[in-house]
Amino acid sequence: MSGYRLSEIPPGESVEFAFEGRTLAGRKGEPLAAALLANGLRTVARSFKYHRPRGIVGYGWHEPNALVQTREGTMPATRLAVAAGLEARPVNCWPSSSFDVASVLGAFGALMPAGFYYKTFRGPRGRAWHLFEPAIRALAGLGTLPDAAAPLETEKRFAHCDVLVVGAGVAGQSAALAATAAPGARVWLLDGDPIADPADRL
DSSP: OOTTOSSOOOTTOEEEEEETTEEEEEETTSBHHHHHHHTTOOOOEEOTTTOOEEOOOOOGGGOSSOEEEETTEEEEGGGOBOOTTOEEEESSOSBOSSSBGGGGGGGGGGGSOTTHHHHHSOSTTOTTHHHHHHHHHHHOOSOOOOSSOOOSOOOOOOOOOSEEEEOOSHHHHHHHHHHTTSTTOOEEEEOSSOOOSGGGOO
């Protein structure tokens, strides 16, 4: 067990997953970001332009750096649950996130201001764009689309409530609990993250 965890993984909840070709152990259902940190991985991605090393700095959908590629597409590692057989890899780096050949671009940052590729290769005489476009596209980009088409059906529900509380933090739970004091009130508490432990529910 990695020394980066605050507690041991309970028996029966440890699963193996793959990140960047390495087989790692994690707790079933925990965010991939947490499992990567627990395994001592700090650099999990590269920046879009200069391919500088990037680590996990956010939570949920707010994570700007740790984007990973799976068979289903690209998403933040903070929103991907660890499961047996999960295979993920970082985006925008080669051959690996720890050693990226394209990181040499950082030395030429002064020659590549914001939007230089649009300003340099535009116009009727911008035929050079056809020469540089494949290389620029290969160096940039934040993942690839999945091979299979996305399902047409999405999760939805038409319902009505008297009180809707968005966000299941301390304030949200307190507000929802207070709203249930009204007789017959239909109270909904919504949050973007799953509640793993039933004991955490109101």
